[in-house]
Amino acid sequence: MIRIENLSRRWKSFSLKNISFEVKEGEYFVILGPTGSGKTLLLETIAGFHISDEGKIIIEGRDMTNLKPNERKIGFVYQDYMLFPNMNVRENIGYGLRISGMDEASINKRVEELAEMLSISHILHRYPSNLSGGEKQRVAIARALAIKPAVLLLDEPLSSLDEMLRERVIRDLKRINRNEGMTVIHVTHSRQEAILLADRIAVINHGEILQIGKPEDIFRKPKNRFIAEFVGVENLFKGVARKVNNITLFETGNVKMYSSMHIYGDVYASIRPEDIIISLKKVESSARNCIYGTIKEMVDMGNVVRITVDCGVPFMVNITHESMRDMNLEPGKKVWLLFKAQNVNLFR
Amino acid sequence: MKVEMDRLMLASSVAGAFIITLLLLPVLNLLFSAGFDGLLDAITDKNALQAIFTSFEAAFLATVLSFIFGVPLAYLMARKDFFGKSVIESVIDLPIVIPHTVAGIALLMVFGRNGIIGSPLNEIGIRLSDSMAGIVMAMMFVSSPFLINHAREAFESIDPKMENVAISLGATRAKAIWSITLPLSMRNLMVGSIMTWARAISEFGAVIIIAYFPMIAPTYIYSKYVEQGLYAAMPAAALMLVLTIVIFMAMRLVIHKWRRYDTD
Numbered sequence: 001m002i003r004i005e006n007l008s009r010r011w012k013s014f015s016l017k018n019i020s021f022e023v024k025e026g027e028y029f030v031i032l033g034p035t036g037s038g039k040t041l042l043l044e045t046i047a048g049f050h051i052s053d054e055g056k057i058i059i060e061g062r063d064m065t066n067l068k069p070n071e072r073k074i075g076f077v078y079q080d081y082m083l084f085p086n087m088n089v090r091e092n093i094g095y096g097l098r099i100s101g102m103d104e105a106s107i108n109k110r111v112e113e114l115a116e117m118l119s120i121s122h123i124l125h126r127y128p129s130n131l132s133g134g135e136k137q138r139v140a141i142a143r144a145l146a147i148k149p150a151v152l153l154l155d156e157p158l159s160s161l162d163e164m165l166r167e168r169v170i171r172d173l174k175r176i177n178r179n180e181g182m183t184v185i186h187v188t189h190s191r192q193e194a195i196l197l198a199d200r201i202a203v204i205n206h207g208e209i210l211q212i213g214k215p216e217d218i219f220r221k222p223k224n225r226f227i228a229e230f231v232g233v234e235n236l237f238k239g240v241a242r243k244v245n246n247i248t249l250f251e252t253g254n255v256k257m258y259s260s261m262h263i264y265g266d267v268y269a270s271i272r273p274e275d276i277i278i279s280l281k282k283v284e285s286s287a288r289n290c291i292y293g294t295i296k297e298m299v300d301m302g303n304v305v306r307i308t309v310d311c312g313v314p315f316m317v318n319i320t321h322e323s324m325r326d327m328n329l330e331p332g333k334k335v336w337l338l339f340k341a342q343n344v345n346l347f348r
Numbered sequence: 349m350k351v352e353m354d355r356l357m358l359a360s361s362v363a364g365a366f367i368i369t370l371l372l373l374p375v376l377n378l379l380f381s382a383g384f385d386g387l388l389d390a391i392t393d394k395n396a397l398q399a400i401f402t403s404f405e406a407a408f409l410a411t412v413l414s415f416i417f418g419v420p421l422a423y424l425m426a427r428k429d430f431f432g433k434s435v436i437e438s439v440i441d442l443p444i445v446i447p448h449t450v451a452g453i454a455l456l457m458v459f460g461r462n463g464i465i466g467s468p469l470n471e472i473g474i475r476l477s478d479s480m481a482g483i484v485m486a487m488m489f490v491s492s493p494f495l496i497n498h499a500r501e502a503f504e505s506i507d508p509k510m511e512n513v514a515i516s517l518g519a520t521r522a523k524a525i526w527s528i529t530l531p532l533s534m535r536n537l538m539v540g541s542i543m544t545w546a547r548a549i550s551e552f553g554a555v556i557i558i559a560y561f562p563m564i565a566p567t568y569i570y571s572k573y574v575e576q577g578l579y580a581a582m583p584a585a586a587l588m589l590v591l592t593i594v595i596f597m598a599m600r601l602v603i604h605k606w607r608r609y610d611t612d
Binding site: 068074078086099 | 507509513514515517519520531532
């Protein structure tokens with residue numbers, strides 16, 4: 001288990017502020033944030049490349065805060081791989097083992113096991129300059145895993161890869177985490193990576209952790225406007241919430257909707273497009289909210305169609321091609337939008 | 349377009365031919381004027397051989413010492429930002445712009461028999477002026493910037509994150525530098541060393557002021573020229589030229605064959 005307690009670090013004009021979180025053993029923890037939010041600095045501070053000004057880093061019950069990076073047993077993989085160009089793949093993977101004084105036969109055995117696991121056995125003799133991006137990434141991961149680290153830190157590991165290779169490496173990372181039980185902290189700016197890989201996500205901006213939670217919490221119930229916008233909540237409204245008959249009524253313009261959350265006053269409301277059902281007539285259902293509007297625009301997104309409905313304020317709704325054909329939807333058509341009060345997330 | 353390009357190339361070739369002629373003509377003329385007999389005369393001249401040997405020995409020592417003291421400084425400059433860094437940068441480049449006789453006088457005032465460091469050292473029997481140590485120091489003064497700047501460029505071209513990874517794998521910083529940074533920058537360090545050696549062996553102005561004796565080849569050739577005239581100086585000059593060119597070419601060849609990790 002990794003515990004970060006009130007970690008602060010000032011570096012040049014940037015600072016990490018009072019960072020605290022816990023990562024359970026075998027957990028895949030994603031730190032999600034935009035460029036310049038402090039993700040890499042946080043990861044490098046955990047690894048010991050930067051000395052923290054305040055706070056503690058506890059790994060497997062041991063206080064690592066003042067240990068040198070070479071004493072922390074942390075695997076680190078950078079976005080641009082950082083393979084050693086003067087060594088072939090076998091030497092790269094075995095580097096940490098050789099440093100530890102392991103005998104050659106054991107080094108070779110461990111290198112070959114890892115190469116087998118990551119399907120790079122056929123390139124052990126090659127030098128980094130002769131490898132593809134995906135191969136380089138797998139070598140970098142194998143090299144970090146070779147020392148059997150307590151935690152694997154990944155700094156934007158997929159951002160230099162094309163889509164096909166990215167899928168391949170995502171499968172590898174899942175396998176390493178699920179099958180080998182490796183604890184992983186992965187920083188990224190990609191929502192997609194976070195959804196595909198994370199057990200839990202921490203959202204970071206300006207050196208501060210803003211929210212920690214399971215992916216569904218982060219994406220459905222963002223705590224503030226920045227998170228809502230960053231994780232891509234399309235239906236984001238500013239308005240006023242008040243208590244009416246023990247439920248919360250949110251008003252924005254001339255649109256009213258109910259929320260099961262108890263936050264009042266000037267707030268934001270967010271609803272994910274996939275949580276909204278579209279209907280040609282007003283229906284009685286468990287959905288508390290039923291709003292009338294006109295279809296303004298329809299965009300084919302591949303597996304779904306994104307429809308913009310003007311209800312006084314624009315709502316985004318995702319529906320399947322089949323539903324679109326069944327209801328014969330087209331711009332100008334009048335429709336009803338249905339969604340549950342529990343899907344209306346309120347925050348300040 | 350093609351015609352225009354050809355004209356440009358022609359103009360470039362003519363301009364280039366001028367400068368190559370300027371570089372090559374005096375060298376070839378000296379070699380042909382001295383001839384084989386001249387070289388033979390120099391080889392049999394004990395004093396000339398001794399002066400040439402002193403030149404090579406001092407230039408080699410100056411290069412080794414520049415390497416030992418300059419490479420760590422270059423690493424520091426490449427990896428760290430610190431207060432006064434730009435001042436240090438200017439100090440490193442200073443010898444390149446100072447006239448070498450001025451450098452010799454400045455060195456003499458510090459390391460000469462009455463200099464601020466030379467005087468106390470002289471009292472305990474260590475003499476820097478008119479000694480091999482003085483020659484090496486003058487050569488280092490004028491040539492070490494080449495090695496420091498080459499080394500710094502080499503270190504700057506290697507991402508420090510590579511050392512971070514090596515350290516995370518258990519290496520100490522020294523081990524990371526030894527196993528990753530130095531092998532990757534070795535080619536550039538060698539190029540810098542060759543340039544330093546070449547600059548050191550060609551130095552005359554600074555050396556003659558701080559150490560007329562023991563004579564290095566340029567001092568010997570100069571004294572021959574002043575005392576006995578052009579034709580007396582020619583054999584030693586030609587021999588020095590041949591040896592320098594052969595060694596310089598050999599070193600360049602080794603560097604050319606040196607493995608480059610960025611192009612294989």
